Every structure is written in structure tokens, then in C-alpha cells.
Amino acid sequence: MGGKCLAAVDIGGTTIKMAFLTVEGDIIRKWAIPTDQADGGTNIVSDIVRSFSNELKQDGLTNVDVIAVGVGAPGPADPIKGTISGAVNLGWVNNYPLKRLLEEALKLPVFIENDANCAALGEMWRGAGNGTGDLVCITIGTGVGGGIVSKGMIFTGVSGSAGEIGHITVVPENGILCNCGKHGCLETVASATGIVNLYKEEGKEAPDARAVFLQASKGDEAAKRVIDRCAYYLGLAIGNIANTMNPAKIVVGGGVSEAGDALLLPLEQYVRQYTFPRAMEVLSIEKATLGNDAGVIGAAYLAKVKTVS
Ligand SMILES: [Zn+2]
Known part of the structure; x- marks a missing residue:
């Protein structure tokens, strides 16, 4: 492998993506393991540590060859305390000490951040960001994730929940109940699930968002x-x-964004309608370019900026 590398982990509800990267952000090797949601997510850290050690060994390396580990996890992250809260799917509900547990087991510096924020850092560093340090990343999948990067840094807020774009209220009255406990969140009407919800309000059924886009392309008015x-x-x-x-830049990614112009063209019109002209002059809307690698690339960037001068 030659020279020291960065390690990155992107913890999702069904799989955990892992990678070794160069300090320039090139992926040297990547792999994934299933997420064990059993027992309140208590096996996840040991699964990561075991897999990490095995992969190092295969390359004839030890943890001395790794500079630091960046980790993206669902739910608001407290980057200072290194804890995760509200990752309901994983069972990490209240200040789960992810950073401490991984550092003790790996004997390496570990830095954690919310997964959507990692994706935004990844797009800034090696993706659609293309040199700008001021971008907002929106990932439209099963839910709607968001990350705000300002002057090259994630904007975290006081408790790590800044950039929760999916929970902006867009239906102020009689909105659909969201997983977060509020009603009328963006996620309830503009995610893959949300599109199916809206189709239901039209009195129609569809198995997924893709089917709704297909119907629209065939001329279905609803x-x-x-x-x-x-x-x-x-x-x-x-x-x-x-x-x-x-x-x-506003960078739009996630499965639903694969619908392409059918969604992005009307979206651009509405953005223009609701954006202050002076802010609109410098704004462009772009498709994310890193796909599923955005999370690990952003996590590696986090590890790099915290350790490499
Ligand atoms: Zn919500």
C-alpha cells in the first residue's frame, strides 16, 4: 500500500461500508459488512473492529500504518463528546459512546460525524463540490438527509442536529406524521416514502417512488x-x-435523484421562485457524483483534517 493511509467507516441500517484511502482521498480498498441490529446494536463495534483488523492483515499491515479513522453514523452526532443519539434503527438512542469504544478497540484516533454530513464532506472534497467550500448536500432516499458545509467545515449547531433538512416543516397544517415525532416534515412528502404518500392522497397506490415516476412518464395526471x-x-x-x-452549490443525491430531469427541472424552477435573487445569482444545483462512496470519502476527509497538517 505504501505510506500511511486513512480508514473510513459508513454505518448504515443494513450495511456498514468500510475503506482504506490515500490522504488525497483515493480509495485503495473498500468492502462492506452487514449491520447487526440485534441486541440494541451492541455487536456493531466489535464487528467493525474484527473486519478492520482482518483487512489490515490481508495487506500485511497493522494499525500503525493507519493515520486515523473517520466514521459516519446515522442520527445526530456530537463530534466533541463522540456520541451518537437517535439512531433508532441501530438501538443507539441516547449518547452512545461510539468514538470511545472504537478508539479503545482500534488503538487509533477516531472522529465521528453524522452520515449525511459525511456525504456532504465527500462531495465537497472529491465530488460535485469541485473546489467550493460552501455547499448544501441533500440526499433523497428512503428519507431525506442533509449536510451543510460552510467555509469547508460542517455546520453542526450546538447539539449536532444542524442540517436536518428532511425535518424542515413544509406542510404546516394537517401534515403527515414523521418518524421524528413532528408532522409535515419535508421527508414525509419528498422522500421515496413521501412520494408514495402523496400518490396515496391522490387515491392511488404504488409500490415505490420509481413506479410513480414511471406512471408520470406514461402521462398519468395524478x-x-x-x-x-x-x-x-x-x-x-x-x-x-x-x-x-x-x-x-446545492448537491442533490440519493436514489430518488436518479429520476433525473423529471424531478430536477421542476425543482430548479421552484428553487428559483423561492430564493432571494442575490443568493440565486451564485447558486447552481448539481447532481451528486460519488454515489455510495460519498460517505466513506467524507469520513476519510474528516479524519484527515483532524490529524494531517
Ligand atoms: Zn421529521
């Missing part, structure tokens, strides 16, 4: 209205974020 409403809610939220943060 499906077309649903996609327009989805774009409207996203555009309203993005316009308000752009007014608040004045970013250079």
Missing part, C-alpha cells in the same frame, strides 16, 4: 401532480436554505 408537488416542497425548502446559507 403521478404528474405528485412529482410536481414533491419538486415544489423540495424547492421551497432549498430556497429557504439558500436564503439562510448563501451556498455556491
